[in-house]
Amino acid sequence: MLTATEIQKIINQRIESLSFPATPADLYDPIQYILSLGGKRLRPTLTLMACNLFSDEVELAIEPALGIELFHNFTLLHDDIMDKADKRRGHLTVHRKWNENVAILSGDAMQIEAYRHISLTSVANLPRVLARFSQTAIEVCEGQQIDMDFEKRCEVPEEDYLEMIRLKTAVLVAASLQIGAWMGGATEQEAGLLYDFGSSLGLAFQLQDDLLDVYGDAKTFGKNIGGDIVSNKKTFLLILAMNSATGSIKESLLRWIKEPVVNPEEKIKAVTEIYDTLGIGSICKKQIASFHEKAFVAFDKLGLPLSRKQILIDYVSALMQRQT
Amino acid sequence: MLTATEIQKIINQRIESLSFPATPADLYDPIQYILSLGGKRLRPTLTLMACNLFSDEVELAIEPALGIELFHNFTLLHDDIMDKADKRRGHLTVHRKWNENVAILSGDAMQIEAYRHISLTSVANLPRVLARFSQTAIEVCEGQQIDMDFEKRCEVPEEDYLEMIRLKTAVLVAASLQIGAWMGGATEQEAGLLYDFGSSLGLAFQLQDDLLDVYGDAKTFGKNIGGDIVSNKKTFLLILAMNSATGSIKESLLRWIKEPVVNPEEKIKAVTEIYDTLGIGSICKKQIASFHEKAFVAFDKLGLPLSRKQILIDYVSALMQRQT
Known part of the structure; x- marks a missing residue:
């Protein structure tokens, strides 16, 4: 079995060696660019690890x-246009570095490139992998x-928010594991358990992002602490707070949301204090x-020896304990 | 064998019966909307006709x-955003009727829906149909x-323009025919001839659009005559004119292109006169x-009885003689 490091080395090598035509430059350069910005490569790592559970x-x-x-990465590229985001992983977003038309079209091309690789799945697995991939992709759009x-x-009910992040984030983590399991020769039941594992894991990851x-920890967290507070992003924390606050606390929260941001630090401090008063952090941690x-x-139901499962357990546990 | 009318009835029925979830409405309504605007259904008609050449x-x-x-239709939806077009087939474009974010995301979903149907191809044909479809889709983006x-x-050399419309328009017409042929059981050579047939046909169709x-005929042409002239669209006619005009004619053409449009009718008349003087219409007709x-x-090389080929010949000939 391969370690997490070995698996990530394989993935990074393969991503780096993806080659695209030189022209038209405005179609292909943004694809290379966004791939070069890195990231944890969480999803392909899970795919290879799930495969490795069943095959060497x-x-x-x-x-x-x-x-x-x-x-x-295609979804990040297009989401950044829709969210009017200026930065992605510390660098200019594609629609800022080039322009919106370039971001739309290179994103479209990237989705096609994604399907090209999915299509290279062995014929025996191709129909179910394609069906799962497309179903997942459309759910991500719904999210x-x-x-x-x-x-x-x-106001958004908590269960609606959880269903949204299930679609937007969790189903792709789930599909990454299920598809990897199929490729390794898992039974439908085993692959289904890995889908369930990934779905709950994806929800936990997203709530942890909201919490972090x-x-x-400002020193190790990749983004600035409080960014979501400043932009009024509807995170699980804000939704919990909106749904549980009453009286003067609710009034204060609404005021911070509605008024233009003069001093971001002051807003972050004030809203965090509201969260503290309401115990939002601990409710969120319990949900995670x-x-x-x-x-x-779900994972424990997999009838595999622990020795085969340990690498995946360790990888996921490290992610759940991350402060970044 | 089915007539063109019978084939188009099948296609329209199947398109009308495509059903999408009710929610999220802003994701799925635009897909239903753009499909409801109609169109000739040229590509699927060619696919079924090509299949029908080899199978009943x-x-x-x-x-x-x-x-x-x-x-x-997905490409039309996203192209309309990039071209800032207000109307499509006499109706508001998706980004105008809704907004740009809705147009980006529903377009993304529509591309996934396209792949979902492609993926339902019989397993024996699936790898080559997927490969051809993805190759074509990426070429359309390049175009x-x-x-x-x-x-x-x-200035754009004529051959560069022809290569652009080959990618943007002709390859999808070509792939429609090739894929249909494969589905009907054609040999690789037969399907290849239909690809070549469609590629040249697609170029002819696009040049005819430019010419029309x-x-x-203003009475029957779907759009206003001279729309491309008013907007300085780089059509084959404008490119031919720019590349062949000299002296005072060139100066006059450049003036019409550079100056803001005060009177559209006057501009259309003047530029058309320049085209007439340079014989652009007849050069374009010769190219078509x-x-x-x-x-x-290419088509004649297909060793099929004329009786099997006649419906496709008639359909294509009618399209080539259209004034609309």
Whole structure:
């Protein structure tokens, strides 16, 4: 079996060696650019690890793994246009570095490139991998649309928010694991358990992102602490606070949301204090722990020796403990 | 064998019965909307006709035919954003009726829906249909990028323009025919001849569109005559004129292009007169005839009885003689 480091080395080498035509430059350069910005490569790592649970040949799963990573980066590229984001991983977003038309079209091309790699799946697995990939891709679009719809709403029930992040984030983590399992020769039941594992894990990861934006360690967290607070982003924390605050606390929260930001630090401090008063951090942590546990209930049902499962357990545990 | 009318009835019924979830409405309504605007359904018609050349079961090709039509409509949806077009087939474009974010995301979803139908191709044909579809889709993106690049250039060599429209338009017509042929059981050589036939045909169609914008019959032509002239669109006619005009004619043409449009009718009349003086219409007609001939050189190599080929010949001939 391969270690996490060995798997990530394979993935990074394959991503670096992806080659695109030199022209038209404005179509292909943005694809190379966004791929060069790095990232944890979480999804393809999970695909290869899931494959490795059942087979010693992780190469079996490399093409769908690349397709999934290309698709994920395509969604970042287009989401950044829709969110009018200036930066991605510390660098200019594609629509800022080039322009919006370039970002739209190179994103479209990137989605096609994703399907090209998915299509290189062995014929025996091709129909189910394609069906799962397309179903997942359309769910990710649904999640993004629902997320944008939430921005126009004052209050969002917690279960609606969890369903949104399930679609926008969790299903792709789930599919990454299920597809990897299929490629390694898992049974439908085993692959289904890995899908369930990934779905709960994806929810836990996203809630942890929401939490770290407020309670993360500024030194190690990749983004500025409080960015979501400043931009009024509807995170799980803000939604919990909006739904549980009453009286003067609710009034204060609404005021911070509605008024233009004069002093970002002051706003971050004030809203964090509201979260503290309402115990939002601990409610969020409990929800994360609950998804984490649910993930491992599914994972534990896999009838594989612990020695085969340990690498994946360690990788996921490290991610759950990250402060960045 | 089915007549063109019968084939188009099948296609329209299948497109009308495509059903999408009710929510999120802003993701799926624009897909239903753009499909409801109609159009000739040229590409899926060619797919089924190509299938019908080799098999009496056109149903064999219906899924890839739908996938190709969905993909074509997706490109229109995103191209309209990039071109800042207000109208499409007499109705508001998606980004005008909704907004740009909705147009980007529903377009992304539509591309996934296209792949979903392509993926329903029978397993025996799936790898080559997927490969051809993705190769074609990426070429269409290349064509769109090159087209946008041309807008920034003063002069474009004719061969560069022809290569652009080959990518942007002709390859999808070619792939529609090739894929249909495969689904009907054609040999690789037969399917290849249909690809070549479609490629030349697609070039002829696009040049005819360029020609009809200037010399079409205003009563029957779907758009206003001279629209491309008013907007300085780099059509084959304008490119031919820019490359062949000299002296005072060139100066006059450049003036019409550079000056803001005060009176559109006056501009259309003046530029059309320049085209007349330079004989642009007849050069364009000769080029169309040459592609038409090249198309039928490929088609004639198909060793099929004329009785099987007649429906496709008649359909294509009617399209070539259209004034609309």
